[in-house]
Amino acid sequence: MTTTIDGARIAREIRAGVAERVARLTPDGRVPGLATILVGDDAASAVYVAVKRRAVREAGMRDVHRHLPEEATHGTVAAAIDELAADPDVSGILLQLPLPAHLDAAPLIDRIPVAKDVDGLTTASAGRLARNERGLRPCTPSGVIELLDAEGIELKGACATVVGWGELVGRPLAQLLLRRGATVTVAHEFTADLAAVTRPADVVVAATGVRGLIGPEHIKPGATVVDVGIHRTPDGLTGDVRAAELDGIAGRITPVPGGVGPMTIAMLLVNTLRAAEWAAGREAVPA
Amino acid sequence: MTTTIDGARIAREIRAGVAERVARLTPDGRVPGLATILVGDDAASAVYVAVKRRAVREAGMRDVHRHLPEEATHGTVAAAIDELAADPDVSGILLQLPLPAHLDAAPLIDRIPVAKDVDGLTTASAGRLARNERGLRPCTPSGVIELLDAEGIELKGACATVVGWGELVGRPLAQLLLRRGATVTVAHEFTADLAAVTRPADVVVAATGVRGLIGPEHIKPGATVVDVGIHRTPDGLTGDVRAAELDGIAGRITPVPGGVGPMTIAMLLVNTLRAAEWAAGREAVPA
Secondary structure: OOEEOOHHHHHHHHHHHHHHHHHHHHHHOOOOEEEEEEEOOOHHHHHHHHHHHHHHHHOOOEEEEEEEOOOOOHHHHHHHHHHHHHOOOOOEEEEOOOOOOOOOHHHHHOOOOHHHOOOOOOHHHHHHHHOOOOOOOOHHHHHHHHHHHHOOOOOOOOEEEEEOOOOOOHHHHHHHHHHOOOEEEEEOOOOOOHHHHHOOOOEEEEOOOOOOOEOHHHOOOOOEEEEOOOEEEOOEEEOOEOHHHHOOOOOEEOOOOOOOHHHHHHHHHHHHHHHHHHHHOOOOOOO | OOEEOOHHHHHHHHHHHHHHHHHHHHHHOOOOEEEEEEEOOOHHHHHHHHHHHHHHHHOOOEEEEEEEOOOOOHHHHHHHHHHHHHOOOOOEEEEOOOOOOOOOHHHHHOOOOHHHOOOOOOHHHHHHHHOOOOOOOOHHHHHHHHHHHHOOOOOOOOEEEEEOOOOOOHHHHHHHHHHOOOEEEEEOOOOOOHHHHHOOOOEEEEOOOOOOOEOHHHOOOOOEEEEOOOEEEOOEEEOOEOHHHHOOOOOEEOOOOOOOHHHHHHHHHHHHHHHHHHHHOOOOOOO
């Protein structure tokens, strides 16, 4: 029997927990606020930002938004970030990616102060993670760890293989799994024999961007399979894993949709709350 | 037949190459300079600093040194770093560790500007490595990569296992191996079955601090074994690997002493030269 991990339910519970903590904060402190910055009119980006803003309001947090025109210069975007960085009512700043092609994302991301970096994508946040220091962690890999925790999967001493070495998921996730005491293998496009490194693993995370890459030939019976991929097809959303073929083989599996996806927004809210607590000195820098 | 990798020879060649480039730089620009900061009177640290300073002078570079008293405050050390950071004759700054117990090393290390961080230990440098951006890399793991390159070992598509997840070696080395296209496994004290993750590997790097941990039961015939450990014994220096037992099994092995050790200082000189070229705008930020 393969158990489907209900990411949608776990994400709802986390969001409800954030809302409760926000409600309790309100009397004695500032309401945490998330500022989203959208540059241009990309339709998908507009939808993502709208979903995030709604989640922020539902959690009782302050929704701050800046919509800049497609032709905004580096200076304009930088000034918007600097203004939000200085605003004590803004706990976290999210610069929606991708930016229009004429803008260089890296230096703009790195303008976000580390204490407001709720996406965990600045060089400073990456350095804190690499050096095992406290800080805000990227939302999707944090969400994967939360899912595994919610399912009671022991990571200390487990073998985990991360397939994909991308900046948003694979790289930070490998660090997070190591922090939890897993023996971690990172595989990628140059891996000669993928099955040889996924089959021994107790936990396999697929974050490759290759639809249906992972199948029964890659998975040890009873292993936990986490699918970070999202691909739009005529039959709906699907992931990097051929989930139907793993039924009866995997011990647990995250579905697409309804697995990792909902966790990303839940962790964005968690990070915004942590950033607010960090700023208020109510709590040490988040671990 | 097991080949012993002659790190001492490879390090000498690298240092001679640095000296040549320094000699060629001199007419048109500043002589690169390394500033070492030693706090207190730890005998071992004093020896390490003296060895580094001699290597700097032998390479034709400027040797700048600050010796601060054991009881130096955070403010005194910070001021010394700030002064050297502002000095255009100083290309690189090395804060010798460990510091006296009353000083917190992390914020002092992080005062070193990223462009002068020849030890590659600041949060900013760690972030650049984690994000796959250009920057200066820690000397010992860079030295391991140089040794493997000098021996013509193909890393792209190879399986590499790093045993040890320390800040100075294991963590940055895993990133460097991934950048080169290796499939990388990181093992550590919580790894349940070490041989299971080292035996499949084409390259095994031991950086554990556990004397003689790695033996024939861990190594695939023909694999390359890199020993980063250094342990003082009544019979001289020895490493994390039981080298004698691997004779005839390992394809190539680094000895202790004379393997990785000499590479660390060679890479410090390389980093100082790179920092000088970076500062002069003669070259892009080092990859």
